[in-house]
Amino acid sequence: MSVMGLFFISIFSFAMLWLARQGVFASHWLEEGDVAHYRPDAGKEPPPPAKVGLAIFLAVAGCLFSLLAAAFFMRGDAPDWQMPPIPGVLWLNTLLLAGSSVALQLALVAARRANVERVKTALLVGAATAGLFLIGQIWAWRELLELRFFASSNAANAFFYLLTGAHALHLIGGLAALARTTDRVRGAGRVTRELTTSVELCAIYWHFLLFVWLLMFAMLIGWADGFGVICRRLLS
Amino acid sequence: MTDATVPQNVAPPPAEVEDVELYHAHSWITKYVFCQDAKVIAIQYAGTAITVGILALVLSWLIRLQLAFPGAIPFIDATVYYQSVTMHGMIMVVYMLTAIFLGGFGNYLIPLMVGARDMVFPYVNMLSYWVYLIATLVLVASYFVPGGPTGAGWTLYPPQSILTGTPGHEWGIILMLVSLVLFIVGFTMGGLNYIVTVLQARTRGMTLMRMPLTVWGIFAAAVMALLAFPGLFVAGVMLLLDRTLGTSFFMPSLVELGERKDYVGGSPILFQHLFWFFGHPEVYIVALPAFGVVSDLISVHARKNIFGYRMMVWAIIAIGVLSMVVWGHHMYVSGMDPWFGFFFAVTTLAIAVPTALKVYNWVLTLWHADIHFTTPMLFALGFLVTFVNGGITGLYLGNVIVDVPLSATLFVVAHFHMVMGIAPVLVIFGAIYHWYPKITGRMMDERLGKIHFWITFLGAYAIFFPMHYLGVLGMPRRFYEMGETAFVPASAATLNIFITVTALAVGVAQAIFFYNLFRSLKYGAPAGGNPWRAASLEWQTPETPPGHGNWGKHLPVVYRWPYAYSVPGAPEDYLPQNAPPVAGEHSP
Numbered sequence: 127m128s129v130m131g132l133f134f135i136s137i138f139s140f141a142m143l144w145l146a147r148q149g150v151f152a153s154h155w156l157e158e159g160d161v162a163h164y165r166p167d168a169g170k171e172p173p174p175p176a177k178v179g180l181a182i183f184l185a186v187a188g189c190l191f192s193l194l195a196a197a198f199f200m201r202g203d204a205p206d207w208q209m210p211p212i213p214g215v216l217w218l219n220t221l222l223l224a225g226s227s228v229a230l231q232l233a234l235v236a237a238r239r240a241n242v243e244r245v246k247t248a249l250l251v252g253a254a255t256a257g258l259f260l261i262g263q264i265w266a267w268r269e270l271l272e273l274r275f276f277a278s279s280n281a282a283n284a285f286f287y288l289l290t291g292a293h294a295l296h297l298i299g300g301l302a303a304l305a306r307t308t309d310r311v312r313g314a315g316r317v318t319r320e321l322t323t324s325v326e327l328c329a330i331y332w333h334f335l336l337f338v339w340l341l342m343f344a345m346l347i348g349w350a351d352g353f354g355v356i357c358r359r360l361l362s
Numbered sequence: 363m364t365d366a367t368v369p370q371n372v373a374p375p376p377a378e379v380e381d382v383e384l385y386h387a388h389s390w391i392t393k394y395v396f397c398q399d400a401k402v403i404a405i406q407y408a409g410t411a412i413t414v415g416i417l418a419l420v421l422s423w424l425i426r427l428q429l430a431f432p433g434a435i436p437f438i439d440a441t442v443y444y445q446s447v448t449m450h451g452m453i454m455v456v457y458m459l460t461a462i463f464l465g466g467f468g469n470y471l472i473p474l475m476v477g478a479r480d481m482v483f484p485y486v487n488m489l490s491y492w493v494y495l496i497a498t499l500v501l502v503a504s505y506f507v508p509g510g511p512t513g514a515g516w517t518l519y520p521p522q523s524i525l526t527g528t529p530g531h532e533w534g535i536i537l538m539l540v541s542l543v544l545f546i547v548g549f550t551m552g553g554l555n556y557i558v559t560v561l562q563a564r565t566r567g568m569t570l571m572r573m574p575l576t577v578w579g580i581f582a583a584a585v586m587a588l589l590a591f592p593g594l595f596v597a598g599v600m601l602l603l604d605r606t607l608g609t610s611f612f613m614p615s616l617v618e619l620g621e622r623k624d625y626v627g628g629s630p631i632l633f634q635h636l637f638w639f640f641g642h643p644e645v646y647i648v649a650l651p652a653f654g655v656v657s658d659l660i661s662v663h664a665r666k667n668i669f670g671y672r673m674m675v676w677a678i679i680a681i682g683v684l685s686m687v688v689w690g691h692h693m694y695v696s697g698m699d700p701w702f703g704f705f706f707a708v709t710t711l712a713i714a715v716p717t718a719l720k721v722y723n724w725v726l727t728l729w730h731a732d733i734h735f736t737t738p739m740l741f742a743l744g745f746l747v748t749f750v751n752g753g754i755t756g757l758y759l760g761n762v763i764v765d766v767p768l769s770a771t772l773f774v775v776a777h778f779h780m781v782m783g784i785a786p787v788l789v790i791f792g793a794i795y796h797w798y799p800k801i802t803g804r805m806m807d808e809r810l811g812k813i814h815f816w817i818t819f820l821g822a823y824a825i826f827f828p829m830h831y832l833g834v835l836g837m838p839r840r841f842y843e844m845g846e847t848a849f850v851p852a853s854a855a856t857l858n859i860f861i862t863v864t865a866l867a868v869g870v871a872q873a874i875f876f877y878n879l880f881r882s883l884k885y886g887a888p889a890g891g892n893p894w895r896a897a898s899l900e901w902q903t904p905e906t907p908p909g910h911g912n913w914g915k916h917l918p919v920v921y922r923w924p925y926a927y928s929v930p931g932a933p934e935d936y937l938p939q940n941a942p943p944v945a946g947e948h949s950p
Contacts, residue, residue, distance in 0.1 A: 130639075134686060137589070145570070148561075153672070154571040158922050158943045175482040175562045179554050182588065186550055190592040193639070197596060197632060201611065206627030278608035281627065285611075288603070 129199065133192040137185055180327050184334050187296060191338050194292065198285050198345060209282045210275040212347050219262040220343060226255035227336045230304075230329040237322045245317060245325065249308045252332070256301055263294050289342050297335055304328050396492075398484035399910060400469045403491050405801075407465030410491075411458050414498055418453035419869055421446040430855075430862035432843045440842045441529040444513030447840060449501075451516030452538070455644060456545060457498055459786055463651040464549070464587065465494065467793060468556050468580045470801070474900035475577045477565025477918045477940075479911045481555045490555070493548030501541040507533035515840060517641070520612040520633050524605040526619060539602045546591045546598075556584040565899075567920035571675070572939075574898045574924040575668065578675055579654020582682045583647045589686065590643035597636035604628070631696055638689035645782050646685040650678055652789040653720055656742045658924075659792055660724055662896045663739035664731035665935060667925035670723045677716035677723075684713045694762050695769045703762045710760035714753070721750060732928065736894075737811030741792025744819045745785050752781025755830065770840070773833025776826045784822045791818070791875065798879075799893045803906050804886030810878040814871070821868030828857050897936045898924035 201207070233248035267287065277284040307324040314321060397403065424446045428438045438446075469487070473480055481487045504511035513529030514522060522528050524535055560573070560581045573581075600611040604625075612633040613625035661668045668674060690698065690706035724746055733739065755777040759765045768774060791814070798806050833839075836849050844850055892901040904914040918940040926937040 134589075138683065141585075148570050150570050150675075152569070152571060154569040154923070156923075172562065175558050178562055179483065179558045182554055182557055183550075186554075186588045186592060189589050190595060193592055193596045193636065197600070197611070197636065200632050200635070201629055204627040204629060206610075277603070278610070278624065281610045284603065284607075284609035288600070 129192050129196040133188065137188075174323050176323060176327060177330075180330060184331070187334070188338075191292070191342070194289055195341070195345060198289070201281055201285070204281070206280065207282050208280050209346070209348065210270055210280070210286055211273070213266040213269040215262050215265050215269070216343065216346075219259050219266070220339065222255045222259040222262060223336050223339055226252045226259060227329075227332045229255060230325070230332045234322075234325050234329045237317050237325045240317045242311065242315065242317050245311055245321075246308070249304065249311065249325070249328075252328075253301060253304050253308065256297060256304070256332075260294055260297060263290055266290070286346060289346070293335065293339055293342060296338075300328065300331050300335065303331070396488060398480075398488045400473050400481045400484070400487060401801075401908065403487055404466050404469035406491050407469060407494065408462050408467075410495055410498060411462040411466060414453050414502070415458040415462075417502070418450045418458060419872070421450040421453075423866055423869060425450060426862040426865045428842065430859040441510070441513060443842045444515070444529050444840075445511045445534070448513050448516055448518075448538075449511055453501070454783065455516065455648070456542070457501065459648045459782070460549070460587070460644070461494060462790060463648060463786070464556065464580060464584060465491065465552055467576075467651060467655065467797075468552070468584065470797070471576055471900060472556055472559050472580060473563070474800075474903065474908060474912060475574050475898060475924075476560060476563060476568050477899050477913070477920060478559055478563035479913060479917070482558045482563050483555050486551045487555045490548050490552035493544055493551065497541045497544035497548060500537055500544060504530065504534045504537040504541075507537065509533055512538045517634075517637060518601065519637075520601055520604065520628075520630050521614065521616060521625075524601070524613075525616075535605060536602065539598045539605075542594060542598045543602075546595045549591060550588060553584045553588045556580060557588070565917045565920060568899075568939075571672070572920060572923045574654070575657035575671075575674055575678070576651070576654040578678050579650040579652070579657075582678045583650040586643045586650070586682050586685065587647045590640045590647065593636050593639035594641075597633055597640070600636075601633065631693075631698075634693050634696055635689070638692040641692060642689040643685050645778075646681055648782055648786050650682065652745065652786045653678065653681075655789050655793045656724065656745050657720075657727075658898065659738050659742040659796055660727050660746075661925050661927065662796075662894050662898075663736050663742070664728055664733045665927045666727055666731040667923075667927055668723065669726040669729075670719075671923065671925065673719055674723055677719045680716040681713060684709060684716070688713065691760055691765070694765045700762075707760055707762050711757065714757060717753060721746070721753075736795075737806070737808055737815060738792045738796035738894075740812065740815045740819075741788045741795065744815065745788040745792065748780055748788060748819075748822070749785040752777060752779075752785060756781060767836075768833060770838055771833040772829045772837050772839055775839045776829035776833055779826050779829075780822075784826065788819070788822075791815070794879070796894070797900075798882070799889030799906075800900060800903075801907055802883055802886070803889055804882050805889045805893060806882045806886060807878050810874055814874045814878065817868060817871040817874070821864055821871065824864045825861050825868065828861055832857060892938075895934065895936055897926050897938050899939050902938050902940050 229248050229252035233245050233252060236244035236248055267290070270283070270286070275283045275286075277287050303324075307321070307328055310324065311317070311321055392398075394402065397406075424438055425443065427435055428443050469481070472478070501511075509530050509532040511530050512518070512523065512534035514524075514531075514535060518535070518538070524531055528535075530538075560577060564573070600609075603609045604611050604613050608624055610625045610628040612630055613623070613628040614630065615626045616623055657668050657674060688706055688709045690702055691710045694703055694706075755773070759768060759774065759777055795806055795811055798804075832854055835851070835854060837844070837854060889906065891903065891906045894901070899918060899920065900908075902918060903909075903912060919942075920939045921941065921943050922937060922939055924939050926932075926939075928935050929937050
């Protein structure tokens with residue numbers, strides 16, 4: 127529950143800040159006529175709708191992962207809870223995903239400098255490392271299954287598969303978008319404004335998934351156990 | 363107060379967004395079936411929602427027939443009864459009300475009211491409808507699988523929902539969960555669209571604080587829905603895994619039919635938390651659009667600006683925020699820590715403050731107004747009364763100590779049917795009568811509309827008022843048969859028969875509405891562009907019904923709020939939002 131509390135406080139403060147900037151405190155309904163002056167960032171271009179859409183989607187996905195985390199901690203209080211051993215390959219996977227994130231950030235930098243060859247290379251490296259990450263995740267699943275840690279034998283195992291699975295599905299969706307972007311870069315042969323936006327959206331999404339993965343990994347290897355203890359102390 | 367006059371030589375403010383490349387339909391299929399125009403998607407959403415709504419209405423008749431005449435109708439056995447209860451609840455709450463308010467009215471009204479040509483992501487919008495349709499079909503398909511649909515109650519509480527003995531534990535529950543997951547995926551696509559359209563596609567001069575309250579209501583509801591539905595999503599996926607893979611997220615170790623199951627240590631309470639984390643905001647996901655629509659109906663048909671516009675907006679936001687932290691009041695009897703009960707009771711009762719603000723403002727809008735008792739106005743007033751009624755019983759149930767004895771009785775059933783069943787449905791009817799002329803170009807018949815209103819309004823009270831009384835007697839909800847009980851007097855059976863007969867009659871009387879709806883398509887009086895002389899933007903389209911792209915060549919420019927009624931000195935008694943200001947005109 128405290129996970130959800132944290133999540134909501136951050137979402138709420140962000141939304142309020144944004145609403146305030148959009149002039150929700152102004153009395154436009156009392157005014158007649160021209161209100162060109164109302165935009166606080168007048169002169170600057172408004173963000174492309176796709177970017178706003180992505181931001182809202184990230185809030186939804188963040189809500190989903192926060193709820194999973196909340197369920198993880200609540201279920202983890204039960205006496206039968208027994209975390210499975212963490213496959214060592216996950217450390218390598220973490221590096222791969224971080225590398226993927228860095229590659230996409232470099233692609234964005236290259237796109238802003240209109241260096242189309244660099245963009246292509248960086249996007250391919252990003253996609254390849256993300257693909258390797260997914261293969262590594264499957265590897266980790268297989269390792270656990272071979273050691274007979276089945277989803278049905280303990281809820282902790284089930285959470286391991288559920289959390290990593292949900293994260294992997296989000297990454298696969300991202301890869302589809304990344305494939306489309308890469309295809310368009312190749313087709314266009316030069317960097318247009320729309321392409322820069324596309325690359326930027328992919329990069330943002332990748333950073334988000336890396337962030338989620340780092341928190342999730344910390345939960346799975348037990349570094350977040352202290353969090354539950356702190357919360358309980360705060361509440362009691 | 364600001365300047366009363368605005369210099370005429372000022373150029374219109376710059377466009378918020380450049381004109382977008384419009385999607386164009388090339389064939390009949392892409393124009394009417396796989397269409398990306400929000401107006402067509404809206405009709406598709408509303409049509410599907412009303413169709414499953416009728417199915418759910420028929421199911422409620424089965425429930426009522428069993429309650430009034432236990433065992434008299436041969437095919438209603440306990441299995442059918444529980445399946446009807448479950449499907450009636452789930453369809454009405456999720457597949458009907460949520461879909462029609464956000465998918466139906468949201469799609470139709472948001473682009474028109476904020477002066478956009480369409481939703482910002484038309485393709486995703488179309489996808490949203492088709493995923494919703496598939497979800498609905500999967501749900502209905504559960505009637506055709508072995509064992510039939512699930513009878514677990516619409517809350518689907520484990521462990522009973524997936525154990526032998528609950529109807530539909532074989533396939534029904536699986537289809538129900540898959541359908542919900544699909545619905546949420548589809549809804550997320552739609553919700554993203556509504557929000558980004560409101561944020562990004564408003565026309566020149568349409569600031570946030572000049573949007574009609576309908577848009578505010580739908581916008582806030584969409585935000586809440588996007589944050590609340592993941593709760594149901596997580597609960598649904600985890601319950602599905604418990605059912606199919608034998609995981610123990612929610613299932614404790616238990617013995618079923620003398621056989622020990624493999625489940626260990628799961629927490630049914632965890633499911634309740636996740637479910638109600640979605641379930642309570644859901645009430646306001648339905649109510650907030652209704653609040654918005656009612657504000658507009660009252661203002662237009664009373665020819666007066668809405669009282670306390672800013673307060674109304676902030677009340678919507680406050681209700682939205684508060685409703686995310688009250689879910690525990692559905693779990694007072696789950697054995698939770700009394701301090702949590704205290705916390706949830708406080709937040710629950712706190713919601714009464716912004717809600718009461720809204721009610722006061724509606725009443726003050728009506729005060730000294732030029733009220734026209736048109737059909738939409740009657741429905742809006744009907745909503746006002748019904749919502750206050752249902753809200754007051756909510757104050758009873760929000761208190762832990764009053765809730766405990768009333769929990770799981772017909773009192774609760776009466777409460778939530780008044781507040782989130784009848785009240786929003788009255789708004790849906792009012793909204794259809796109000797916007798029908800814009801959608802079709804013809805008026806609906808007023809006389810039939812009024813007959814429909816009085817039967818529905820009085821009928822709803824005849825059904826649900828006595829139910830409060832039955833609940834106070836202690837008559838439990840969801841019971842297939844009462845049998846011999848000491849605490850329920852014989853007269854309760856008579857009352858149950860009365861309720862059932864009324865419910866059947868009111869249900870059948872809805873045929874008047876559908877007759878009116880379809881007959882007016884062809885024979886209704888031509889409406890013209892703005893039959894209600896309304897000020898908001900959707901009534902100012904160059905064509906009626908609005909053409910593709912809504913606005914012809916140029917997007918409208920907005921100069922004032924949407925509630926400029928009875929303006930002194932104006933040529934008519936209202937000023938459209940897009941009419942340029944005239945010298946000497948007074949601010950509201």
